[in-house]
Amino acid sequence: MLDQVLSSLSDGIVLGFVYGLAAMGLSLIWGVMTVINLAHGPVIALGMFGTYLFFTQAGMNPYLAILLVAVLGLLFGFVMYGVAVHRVLNAPHLSTLLATFAINMILIGIGTAVFSTSPHNVDFSMGSLDAGPITIPLTRLIAALGAVLVTVFLYSFLYFTRPGKAIRAVANNREAAELMGIPSAAVLALSFGLGTMLAAVAGGLIATFFPFTILSGGPYELKSFVICVLGGLGNPLGALLGGLILGGLEGLVPAFMPVSWVPVVEFGLFVLVLVVRPTGLFGAK
Amino acid sequence: MKTRLRFGYLLPLAIILVWGVWVLLKGEDTLRETTFTVFMFIGMASSLNILLGYTGYVSFGHIVFFGLGGYFGFYLVSQHNLALIPASLAGGALSGALAGLLGLAVLRLRGAYFALATIGINEAARAFVSNFGPFGGATGLFVQFSAYEAYGGAGPALWTTFIYLWLVTLVVLLASSLVKSSRFGLGLMAIREDEDAAMVMGVKAPRAKTIAFMISAFFPGMIGTLYFFKNGNVEPGDAFQLHMSIEALVMIMLGGMGTVFGPMLGAVTYQGLRGYLLTSPIFKSLHLAVSGVFLLVIILFIPAGVVGWIRHRIPLTRKLLE
Numbered sequence: 001m002l003d004q005v006l007s008s009l010s011d012g013i014v015l016g017f018v019y020g021l022a023a024m025g026l027s028l029i030w031g032v033m034t035v036i037n038l039a040h041g042p043v044i045a046l047g048m049f050g051t052y053l054f055f056t057q058a059g060m061n062p063y064l065a066i067l068l069v070a071v072l073g074l075l076f077g078f079v080m081y082g083v084a085v086h087r088v089l090n091a092p093h094l095s096t097l098l099a100t101f102a103i104n105m106i107l108i109g110i111g112t113a114v115f116s117t118s119p120h121n122v123d124f125s126m127g128s129l130d131a132g133p134i135t136i137p138l139t140r141l142i143a144a145l146g147a148v149l150v151t152v153f154l155y156s157f158l159y160f161t162r163p164g165k166a167i168r169a170v171a172n173n174r175e176a177a178e179l180m181g182i183p184s185a186a187v188l189a190l191s192f193g194l195g196t197m198l199a200a201v202a203g204g205l206i207a208t209f210f211p212f213t214i215l216s217g218g219p220y221e222l223k224s225f226v227i228c229v230l231g232g233l234g235n236p237l238g239a240l241l242g243g244l245i246l247g248g249l250e251g252l253v254p255a256f257m258p259v260s261w262v263p264v265v266e267f268g269l270f271v272l273v274l275v276v277r278p279t280g281l282f283g284a285k
Numbered sequence: 286m287k288t289r290l291r292f293g294y295l296l297p298l299a300i301i302l303v304w305g306v307w308v309l310l311k312g313e314d315t316l317r318e319t320t321f322t323v324f325m326f327i328g329m330a331s332s333l334n335i336l337l338g339y340t341g342y343v344s345f346g347h348i349v350f351f352g353l354g355g356y357f358g359f360y361l362v363s364q365h366n367l368a369l370i371p372a373s374l375a376g377g378a379l380s381g382a383l384a385g386l387l388g389l390a391v392l393r394l395r396g397a398y399f400a401l402a403t404i405g406i407n408e409a410a411r412a413f414v415s416n417f418g419p420f421g422g423a424t425g426l427f428v429q430f431s432a433y434e435a436y437g438g439a440g441p442a443l444w445t446t447f448i449y450l451w452l453v454t455l456v457v458l459l460a461s462s463l464v465k466s467s468r469f470g471l472g473l474m475a476i477r478e479d480e481d482a483a484m485v486m487g488v489k490a491p492r493a494k495t496i497a498f499m500i501s502a503f504f505p506g507m508i509g510t511l512y513f514f515k516n517g518n519v520e521p522g523d524a525f526q527l528h529m530s531i532e533a534l535v536m537i538m539l540g541g542m543g544t545v546f547g548p549m550l551g552a553v554t555y556q557g558l559r560g561y562l563l564t565s566p567i568f569k570s571l572h573l574a575v576s577g578v579f580l581l582v583i584i585l586f587i588p589a590g591v592v593g594w595i596r597h598r599i600p601l602t603r604k605l606l607e
Contacts, residue, residue, distance in 0.1 A: 036397050087585050093396045094343045095584050098538060101531055102581035109574025222408060225401055260416050260423070267409035274402045275390045 003133035016247020023227035025198030031234015041217030042107035047203025066204035073200030077193030111214035293607030330548035338543035341477030346407030352524030354380030354506020373510035380506030411525035425520030541590030
């Protein structure tokens with residue numbers, strides 16, 4: 001029993017790092033411009049397919065492919081911001097929600113036409129790590145390490161570089177930041193680009209150990225909502241912690257009740273936290 | 286409550302009335318099926334509009350009331366042999382009561398937080414129903430064929446269901462007109478423009494919001510029961526499709542939010558467009574992407590929707606379209 005709990009918990013926590021990474025992009029965009037990016041799921045899926053294409057078509061190492069996917073994700077984010085988000089940024093919430101959902105529909109529609117909805121996978125294995133009852137495939141461990149690395153990178157970017165500080169200033173108060181000479185449109189585009197980049201990277205890392213379809217981003221998008229609410233908005237460390245909590249829950253809950261109850265617990269907790277403490281468990285704002 | 290039903294309020298009612306009579310006179314099965322879908326979405330979009338358009342709260346997971354109310358009504362019909370009308374009323378009542386309870390908690394959230402909470406509620410409900418024994422768990426429920434005999438067989442039962450849905454759609458439009466032209470509706474619209482100012486002016490915002498939420502949840506519960514009865518089965522995957530919720534939002538945006546005529550026009554246009562895209566050989570595989578582009582263009586360039594745009598451009602129509 002204890003062995004079982006240990007192995008399922010460690011599985012959950014390792015996955016939790018990746019959930020955290022997937023949520024970080026959503027959290028950044030939400031925190032900076034209060035836009036809930038409903039195209040988050042399809043972007044994660046595009047990250048998966050980008051990695052898949054570089055791996056199968058160009059024979060590239062998947063981790064190298066993820067770096068390329070990251071760059072493409074950043075550029076794609078700029079385009080998305082320019083086309084769909086910038087114009088409706090000051091409109092009521094419904095407009096940004098539906099504008100990003102329109103992108104969601106376009107991406108899923110094209111993705112379905114190109115890749116169909118049958119599962120693909122990146123056929124890549126690196127063996128696994130054994131420690132007593134715990135067995136972790138090395139690809140997952142690398143994904144978890146990658147998530148930590150990206151978090152450190154994002155955190156130092158936001159706190160110690162000029163563009164990062166500009167992002168935080170705009171998140172805090174857009175008018176005041178503009179008065180201080182910060183070009184807010186460029187900063188918002190950069191944050192949106194970074195957000196989609198994070199989503200694409202998370203997708204790429206997930207693709208190295210799970211099979212996927214164009215619709216696979218959806219569940220991660222929903223999990224990201226939960227994580228953002230748990231961890232507070234715009235805070236990379238909060239997102240990572242939220243991801244770990246969610247992963248831990250997914251590991252622990254099946255030990256006590258049937259697996260199918262996991263989403264009930266997750267979303268019940270989500271609504272509860274939203275109602276009781278909408279700024280998130282670790283939110284400072 | 287003194288209400289003046291002007292031409293603008295009567296127009297949508299008249300259109301649906303004539304449309305239903307026309308379908309009944311024609312008596313074709315395929316026409317009934319397509320009209321059923323259109324009426325269903327008119328009902329869904331119009332009832333959501335009471336919350337979204339008048340009160341300004343974006344309920345993204347509104348389909349949860351369609352799903353849960355439909356499940357409950359269908360459960361009463363299929364497991365307890367209740368007649369369709371009381372069952373659908375019970376389904377609606379469950380949805381309304383649930384909205385009342387949930388509303389007390391989540392209507393305190395504003396803007397995007399409220400939208401997210403409704404998505405969470407929908408997902409939690411889907412997951413819960415998938416595990417809930419009396420509702421058949423993940424496989425759902427079926428209606429016994431004998432249940433149709435009370436309506437004179439499966440064919441006539443479908444026509445009966447259609448007539449009920451037609452009546453419900455009329456009631457939804459009537460309710461939408463009544464709310465809009467009443468003092469209560471004015472309070473809701475004050476909340477939409479500025480909730481704090483409305484409260485200062487004496488609008489009891491928490492109560493008004495909750496009532497609006499309950500009204501907009503009641504009808505989807507009824508419609509859900511009728512829809513699942515028509516299909517003969519219900520399962521969690523069908524009942525809680527977030528996608529359908531968003532389609533209803535798109536219809537409202539397309540037609541014009543906060544109007545009585547808009548959601549109806551939006552539902553008809555959207556269904557027509559989707560039907561065309563799904564059958565056209567060029568767009569068949571890309572229908573989702575084309576609808577997405579279409580939606581994006583509306584949001585970016587005509588955010589007031591068709592009715593809002595016409596009212597703005599042609600002042601004469603302001604008296605005719607509500």
